[in-house]
Amino acid sequence: MSDWFSRFSGKTKSADEAKERLKLVLIHDRTDLTSTALEDMKDELLQVISNHVSIDPSKVKITIMHDGREQRLVADIPLKPFGKR
Amino acid sequence: MTAKIVTITSGKGGVGKTTATANISVALAQLGQKVVCIDSDIGLRNLDVVLGLENRIVYDLVDVIEGRCRIRQAMIKDKRFEELYLIPAAQTRDKNAVSPSDMIELCNEIKDDFDWIIIDSPAGIERGFKNAIAAANEVLIITNPDVSAVRDADRIIGIIESEEKGPARLIINRLNSEMVKRGDMLDSEDVLELLAIKLIGIVPEDENVIKSTNIGKPVVTEERSIAGKAFQNIARRMMGDDIPLIDLENKDGILHRLSKIFNTGGE
Numbered sequence: 001m002s003d004w005f006s007r008f009s010g011k012t013k014s015a016d017e018a019k020e021r022l023k024l025v026l027i028h029d030r031t032d033l034t035s036t037a038l039e040d041m042k043d044e045l046l047q048v049i050s051n052h053v054s055i056d057p058s059k060v061k062i063t064i065m066h067d068g069r070e071q072r073l074v075a076d077i078p079l080k081p082f083g084k085r
Numbered sequence: 086m087t088a089k090i091v092t093i094t095s096g097k098g099g100v101g102k103t104t105a106t107a108n109i110s111v112a113l114a115q116l117g118q119k120v121v122c123i124d125s126d127i128g129l130r131n132l133d134v135v136l137g138l139e140n141r142i143v144y145d146l147v148d149v150i151e152g153r154c155r156i157r158q159a160m161i162k163d164k165r166f167e168e169l170y171l172i173p174a175a176q177t178r179d180k181n182a183v184s185p186s187d188m189i190e191l192c193n194e195i196k197d198d199f200d201w202i203i204i205d206s207p208a209g210i211e212r213g214f215k216n217a218i219a220a221a222n223e224v225l226i227i228t229n230p231d232v233s234a235v236r237d238a239d240r241i242i243g244i245i246e247s248e249e250k251g252p253a254r255l256i257i258n259r260l261n262s263e264m265v266k267r268g269d270m271l272d273s274e275d276v277l278e279l280l281a282i283k284l285i286g287i288v289p290e291d292e293n294v295i296k297s298t299n300i301g302k303p304v305v306t307e308e309r310s311i312a313g314k315a316f317q318n319i320a321r322r323m324m325g326d327d328i329p330l331i332d333l334e335n336k337d338g339i340l341h342r343l344s345k346i347f348n349t350g351g352e
């Protein structure tokens with residue numbers, strides 16, 4: 001019954017929620033990096049980069065990815081086309 | 086003969102370290118191995134009662150380390166099995182009575198006489214835990230499929246990695262397949278994906294564990310218990326046997342028994 005109910009009401013299963021929450025918690029536990037610290041770092045990085053090339057800050061993606069237990073800071077920073085600077 | 090020294094630890098308390106240590110040790114002894122298990126949970130001794138050996142303690146781990154007796158005098162032989170011994174923890178002392186180098190020295194002294202030294206770790210990441218893993222060649226991390234146990238397991242895995250003990254392996258304990266089916270408990274695959282380490286076994290939630298602990302007779306000795314079977318499988322995997330994860334480690338007892346009767350199980 002509760003199964004049906006949750007499916008119709010569109011509620012996520014509690015285990016799915018546990019998994020999503022754990023994913024985030026573990027990233028921060030492993031890197032010692034809170035989400036605000038990550039945002040601050042992003043801002044600083046963008047500052048430095050835009051001293052050299054022009055970028056569109058809204059298109060920048062900086063995320064922590066994992067490969068097994070290895071954490072990786074991945075930055076995708078599209079450059080503005082030369083002519084449009 | 087040189088013993089493999091295996092520590093069972095968890096981070097979070099109460100997830101089944103002592104239960105696993107007792108059952109894996111008995112299972113190894115039943116497979117004809119010479120086993121000594123050590124309770125390193127100083128002040129919170131429990132492996133003795135889980136094994137049903139509490140009335141036979143004369144000396145303990147701290148007595149050995151402080152030289153009040155020889156190691157052999159502190160080893161209690163479990164008469165039900167060919168070669169199974171327990172070195173109990175001290176109950177009236179604190180963790181600081183033992184140091185990591187004491188544990189290494191102690192294990193060195195006995196490792197040529199056994200196939201396995203299995204060490205039950207206290208919860209936490211402090212001195213007692215450091216003592217427990219100091220001598221280990223391999224660490225088994227045990228967790229339950231819940232958020233705090235998994236989170237704590239992740240911390241432990243990180244610490245073990247930095248200690249260069251080699252890759253730890255995971256035991257998922259108290260998996261309730263009914264709840265997994267309803268979507269209300271993390272599945273073993275979820276836990277493995279989150280922690281990204283190798284699995285050595287899944288032990289289902291099984292009330293036989295509690296019953297057998299009540300009478301001091303580890304559940305591996307029960308033919309019909311699925312938790313017992315799961316612990317046996319872990320012991321065999323520790324010995325290097327390639328035992329596939331079978332249905333009974335994922336399904337609950339009733340389903341398993343039915344599937345056996347109708348012979349439709351995956352076993």
Ligand SMILES: Nc1ncnc2c1ncn2[C@@H]1O[C@H](COP(=O)(O)OP(=O)(O)OP(=O)(O)O)[C@@H](O)[C@H]1O
Nearest residue numbers: 098099100101102103104208259289290291294295
């Ligand atoms: N698979 C299982 N099914 C049912 N009950 C279990 C199972 N595993 C452990 N238990 C029960 O859970 C409780 C805690 O187990 P145990 O004492 O082994 O945990 P622990 O990790 O050693 O705890 P501590 O951190 O206090 O040393 C016990 O009552 C035990 O019987």
Ligand SMILES: [Mg+2]
Nearest residue numbers: 102103126131
């Ligand atoms: Mg314990």
